Amino acid sequence: MHELIADGLDPIYVLHSEHPILIERAVTAIREAAVPPAMRGFNYDVIEGKPKGSQIVALAQTLPMMAKSRMVFVRDLALLPADEAEPVIQYLAKPNPSTVLVAVTTKLDKRLKLFAQLSKKGFLHVLEAPRQVGPWVRDEAKAQGVKIDANAINRLIDTVGNDLSRLALSIGQLGLFAGDRPVTSDDVDELIADTRERSVFELTDAIGAADKARALAAVASLCDQRESAVGVVVMLARHIRQLSLVYTLRETNVPRPSWGPMLGVPPFVVDKLIAQARSYAPAALAVATQRLANADRALKGDITLTSTLGGAFTGPQIKALGRDLAERIILERVVDGIVQLAA
Numbered sequence: 001m002h003e004l005i006a007d008g009l010d011p012i013y014v015l016h017s018e019h020p021i022l023i024e025r026a027v028t029a030i031r032e033a034a035v036p037p038a039m040r041g042f043n044y045d046v047i048e049g050k051p052k053g054s055q056i057v058a059l060a061q062t063l064p065m066m067a068k069s070r071m072v073f074v075r076d077l078a079l080l081p082a083d084e085a086e087p088v089i090q091y092l093a094k095p096n097p098s099t100v101l102v103a104v105t106t107k108l109d110k111r112l113k114l115f116a117q118l119s120k121k122g123f124l125h126v127l128e129a130p131r132q133v134g135p136w137v138r139d140e141a142k143a144q145g146v147k148i149d150a151n152a153i154n155r156l157i158d159t160v161g162n163d164l165s166r167l168a169l170s171i172g173q174l175g176l177f178a179g180d181r182p183v184t185s186d187d188v189d190e191l192i193a194d195t196r197e198r199s200v201f202e203l204t205d206a207i208g209a210a211d212k213a214r215a216l217a218a219v220a221s222l223c224d225q226r227e228s229a230v231g232v233v234v235m236l237a238r239h240i241r242q243l244s245l246v247y248t249l250r251e252t253n254v255p256r257p258s259w260g261p262m263l264g265v266p267p268f269v270v271d272k273l274i275a276q277a278r279s280y281a282p283a284a285l286a287v288a289t290q291r292l293a294n295a296d297r298a299l300k301g302d303i304t305l306t307s308t309l310g311g312a313f314t315g316p317q318i319k320a321l322g323r324d325l326a327e328r329i330i331l332e333r334v335v336d337g338i339v340q341l342a343a
Helices: 020-034 037-043 053-061 086-093 113-120 133-143 150-160 164-178 185-208 212-224 229-251 256-263 267-277 282-299 305-309 315-320 323-339
Strands: 012-017 044-047 070-074 099-104 124-127
Touching: 012 020, 012 113, 020 070, 020 099, 020 124, 020 164, 037 044, 037 070, 044 053, 053 070, 053 086, 053 099, 086 113, 113 124, 133 150, 133 164, 150 164, 150 185, 164 185, 185 212, 185 229, 185 267, 185 323, 212 229, 212 323, 229 256, 229 267, 229 282, 229 323, 256 267, 282 323
Parallel strands: 012 099, 012 124, 044 070, 070 099
Antiparallel strands: none
């Protein structure tokens, strides 16, 4: 049983988290407790897109049909306009006891009156990852029926990080890979670490070859693995700097044997970087560097995509689509823009 419903159902739950898997499991647990599957046709409403305060309250005040309770699910309360919040604020004072109102908010500003009131009444829940991820991974593996040894748990966390959604996905993949035997650290290296590194190399090689289709496929692979979008941008910026440095080393007549250490790569990679640099003029590489810097800022919500990545959305509008989709859009656009800079 989820801890949110351990003491029974509350009339209102507003959920926020950086980890989609925590939101998904909380909503599922509340829905299972509030409305049996057979009764959801009459007693389960979902509000998509931009909600209205009056709409939320009207659905919440509706009585259940042939059941003890009903549930109203608002996919993103952050899209509720400020001037629409008052009916919901008034509803908080006396919520309908036969309705469980559940809302997810992608953005949380406790300075806003609505969120301040939700917090004050105990209806706002910020779901955070545990400080120690190891026990969570062990419990998740047990829940999925996957045997995994301690070294493999540590290696998995080192490889994936603290992204709970990606950890859960990786555990499932490892379980299928290992079958009935326990998952080992070698399995993690072979299946998870190798997959990530292969996708990274595929992306840099595709950009070096100005191959748009292959580059976008590599972006999709990294996003599917829930790789950090900021981390991908940092990695791409390093690669673009290496290509720029090829021109600098050539122009300054640095001896070829010294290029490897200065580029930070083994000698056999130097020839590949030289070949890739031919696809981009130095001015194009400078533009690519600026676009990656803008993408980094866009991922952190500082600027609009319109002025930096050639898109038609502002940063807040993209964020409204959900963090994962927003990051994917930003990465696809910056990679597409870089490939178009090729000579």
